[in-house]
Amino acid sequence: MIANPSDVRNLFESHYFLFAFLSSLGTLQIAVTGSGIRALWLTPYRRVTRWLGFVCIITGVLFFFGQPLFIDGPWAAGSVQADSTTREWGVASWDELAGARNVNDIHGGLDGVDQAIWFSLAAIFAFAVSVVFGALSIKANTKELRVDAKLDDDDIDGLAGLVHRSYFSNLPISVRNFRLEARKFWRDGVRSADRWSLIKIISGGSNQ
Amino acid sequence: MNSIDASLLIWLNSLSGHIKILDDLMRLIASDYLMPLVFSLSMFWLWFSGKTPSQRMTYQLTALTGISALAISNVVVWIINSLWNRPRPFLDHPDELNLLFYSPTDPSFPANPIAIGFAVAMAAWTVNRKFGLWLAMTASLYGFSRVYVGVFYPTDIVGGALVGMAVYGFTSYLRRALEPLITMVVRFARGFSVA
Numbered sequence: 001m002i003a004n005p006s007d008v009r010n011l012f013e014s015h016y017f018l019f020a021f022l023s024s025l026g027t028l029q030i031a032v033t034g035s036g037i038r039a040l041w042l043t044p045y046r047r048v049t050r051w052l053g054f055v056c057i058i059t060g061v062l063f064f065f066g067q068p069l070f071i072d073g074p075w076a077a078g079s080v081q082a083d084s085t086t087r088e089w090g091v092a093s094w095d096e097l098a099g100a101r102n103v104n105d106i107h108g109g110l111d112g113v114d115q116a117i118w119f120s121l122a123a124i125f126a127f128a129v130s131v132v133f134g135a136l137s138i139k140a141n142t143k144e145l146r147v148d149a150k151l152d153d154d155d156i157d158g159l160a161g162l163v164h165r166s167y168f169s170n171l172p173i174s175v176r177n178f179r180l181e182a183r184k185f186w187r188d189g190v191r192s193a194d195r196w197s198l199i200k201i202i203s204g205g206s207n208q
Numbered sequence: 209m210n211s212i213d214a215s216l217l218i219w220l221n222s223l224s225g226h227i228k229i230l231d232d233l234m235r236l237i238a239s240d241y242l243m244p245l246v247f248s249l250s251m252f253w254l255w256f257s258g259k260t261p262s263q264r265m266t267y268q269l270t271a272l273t274g275i276s277a278l279a280i281s282n283v284v285v286w287i288i289n290s291l292w293n294r295p296r297p298f299l300d301h302p303d304e305l306n307l308l309f310y311s312p313t314d315p316s317f318p319a320n321p322i323a324i325g326f327a328v329a330m331a332a333w334t335v336n337r338k339f340g341l342w343l344a345m346t347a348s349l350y351g352f353s354r355v356y357v358g359v360f361y362p363t364d365i366v367g368g369a370l371v372g373m374a375v376y377g378f379t380s381y382l383r384r385a386l387e388p389l390i391t392m393v394v395r396f397a398r399g400f401s402v403a
Contacts, residue, residue, distance in 0.1 A: 003272055007324075016241065019241070019245070023249055024249065024252060027249045027252055027253050029250070030252075030253070031253045031255075031256035031257040032256055034257055034259070035256060035257050035258060035259050035264070036259070037256065040256075059253045061242070064240075064241065065236065065239075065358060097232075097234040098231070098232030098233070098235040099232075099308065099309070101240075101241060102235060102238070102240070102285075102309055102310050103310065104240055104310045104311070104312065104313070105240075106313060107310075109240060110240070110241070112244070112282060112320075115240075115241070115244060115245075116248075116279075119248050123252055123297060125361060142279075144308075148269065149234065157256075157398065157399075157401070158397075158398035158399075158401055158403055159256070159264060159398070159401065159402070159403060160261050160264070162401060167389065167401055169270065170401045171400070171401050174398060174399050174400065174401045175399050175400070177399070178395065178396065178398065178399030179399075182392075182395070184393075185388075185392060185395050186388060186392060188388075189387065189388020189391050189392065190388055193384075193387040193388050194383050195383065196384040196389070197384065197385060197386075197387045197388070198385045198386065199386070199388065199389060200387075204349060
């Protein structure tokens with residue numbers, strides 16, 4: 001049976017999204033445990049969260065590249081052949097597994113633009129999941145938070161604010177600070193931009 | 209030059225078909241999905257990994273530049289492809305190559321996936337030499353795997369790497385030309401607590 005490209009694409013999109021989501025979530029957890037942004041940790045514990053990050057990445061890779069063993073798709077009896085249209089629809093054997101996902105985009109695989117869109121959605125979703133779990137882990141870690149509350153400062157916003165507060169507490173402070181200081185940021189930015197800046201050249205006299 | 213290129217390709221590709229686990233590993237590395245995701249994730253990691261506000265701002269501006277370079281590399285490769293349609297090696301040497309991959313239909317030069325890999329590696333290298341080197345080695349391995357499975361000439365890989373690095377250089381100047389707009393984008397993201 002020759003696979004229909006749109007059926008293949010549907011299959012690839014859902015699998016790729018989950019692969020990108022798990023990998024993004026894992027990468028995010030490794031990054032935020034290193035930089036101490038506690039409001040994005042999946043658990044209140046740094047080491048556990050970091051390991052969870054590695055587990056998410058490995059799970060994502062195993063899921064995406066191992067899935068052809070269990071799910072019917074355009075990978076049976078042909079992953080060693082060059083032409084992805086001549087493949088049969090079915091599950092892959094262990095021998096074919098390594099090349100099972102190598103399907104040309106004109107035959108239903110994902111091209112670069114599709115991958116960019118699905119990756120962006122997956123990364124946003126990974127951030128959202130981290131925000132929710134981070135709020136719970138911040139709540140669970142109240143003793144540590146009480147100490148931090150003394151250091152808390154409304155000038156600290158953005159990701160820096162997420163070291164001390166949950167995303168939901170931090171968001172109004174960040175929005176307010178941005179609204180208050182946007183003009184100042186712009187003016188300072190124009191003033192400190194180097195001679196290559198077109199905006200500085202156009203606005204002229206910004207050094208004065 | 210072309211004959212050296214083809215000879216090198218045929219020699220590298222002749223390594224395939226002897227050790228199945230090596231063939232499988234190269235098929236996996238050459239996949240359209242694994243390495244491009246690694247390059248995207250490296251920029252995602254860079255965005256969140258700054259430890260101090262100034263380091264975070266530097267990393268985020270670099271990540272933005274890297275992502276822009278990645279996108280611009282695609283456009284540059286597309287322009288070169290429309291000017292010169294170099295046939296894929298398995299079309300030029302059908303009897304001498306052991307093809308381990310599907311037959312791509314787009315032109316061979318320059319290698320698009322390697323261009324994006326090197327654009328991202330250059331971005332990482334500007335803020336962290338070790339990380340940039342690691343990404344450049346990953347992109348090189350990706351390039352090697354693509355030659356091994358028989359879909360690119362070695363010069364396509366070198367051309368892709370040069371395009372990626374050149375585009376990153378251009379994008380860095382573009383960023384400076386658009387300042388303070390780019391920094392404002394990061395500040396705006398900070399207003400939503402994502403930067």
